[in-house]
Amino acid sequence: MQHDPRQPVIILVRPQMGENIGAAARAMLNFGLTEMRLVDPRDGWPNPRAIAMASGAAGQVLDHARIHPTLAEAMEGIDYAFATTARGRELSKPVFTPAAAMDKARRHDGRSAIVFGPERAGLENDDVARANAIVTVPVNPAFPSLNLAQAVLLMGYEWGRDTLPTEPAPHRRKADAEWLADRVEIERLGDHYEEKLAQAGFFFPETKAAAMRLNLRNMWSRLVLTRGDVRILHGVLRQLTRR
Structure with a gap:
């Protein structure tokens, strides 16, 4: 399958649950993203739970996902990578919000990627060190953890805001029960x-x-x-x- 080279690649590093991989695939396709790369998934691949959770996104995303033993190999062909993390790091890197990161990705001439860590503890410092920048979501500091699929959905939304139609899809004609009385x-x-x-x-x-x-x-x-x-x-x- 040919992927749009302008779109960021979604890289899931050592994902633990098939359900989260499938939900991430659905979140990707919601906003037109189709290229997923998996680094050493805990339960191997293919994963029937991921396929079941992905529903209609299985054929367009999971069936074409590439599996890699290391993050270094998964980043082949990537010119600029964003590491998603909620924790402060000692590494000196630019830090972006999701909106600013996707704005930079749209303006970047080469291939970009968004890297997500495993569900339990997120990316390790060695993983973050391979990225060019960090993405941190402004969330409640007392509870900063996001589910893997939620994080993918959030980044996908910020990507899709300028690439997908801004007008909502036409709805069916309303029944009288739904129209406001004049x-x-x-x-x-x-x-x-x-x-x-x-x-x-x-x-x-x-x-x-x-x-x-x-x-x-x-x-x-x-x-x-x-x-x-x-x-x-x-x-x-x-x-x-x-x-």
Whole structure:
């Protein structure tokens, strides 16, 4: 399979769970990324749990994933690599947010890669040393750990923001139950309730009737109702007042 050389390669170093590999593949394809490289996966390869979790992404991502014994070999052909880590490092390297890293990747002329560590402890210093820069996500410092697939999804999203369509896909036509009721429909509902409440003697005493009607109108105008809601409320009132 030919991969788009402009896209960053996703490298998973010593991944431990097949489910996380599969979920990472799904996250990649969500944002148009297709090239995955695996470094020494703990449970070997292929992994049926990864394939099951990947669902529709198995054919486009996992079936073409390349397996390597070391990170050095997995980085063949890579000109610029980002190491993802939540921990501070003694290594002196540029540090980027995900958005800034993917902006740099888009402007980079050669091939780039994003390197993710194993689930338990993340990348080791030897792994980070092979990268050109570090990516750190601004998260709660009291709980900085991200699931592997979540981290891939986050980086994929930042990559896809400028490469995928910005407009949402067209949706099916809404049923009446989903369309918001307009002002006229709400007023008719208010008229219906006011009529039946008047027949039941609700507006009493007469001196307070005008204020009570005004409060009810104000209440109806504040409600956010769909056309389906309006139909139900009309039906409820008809049933309650049926002789």
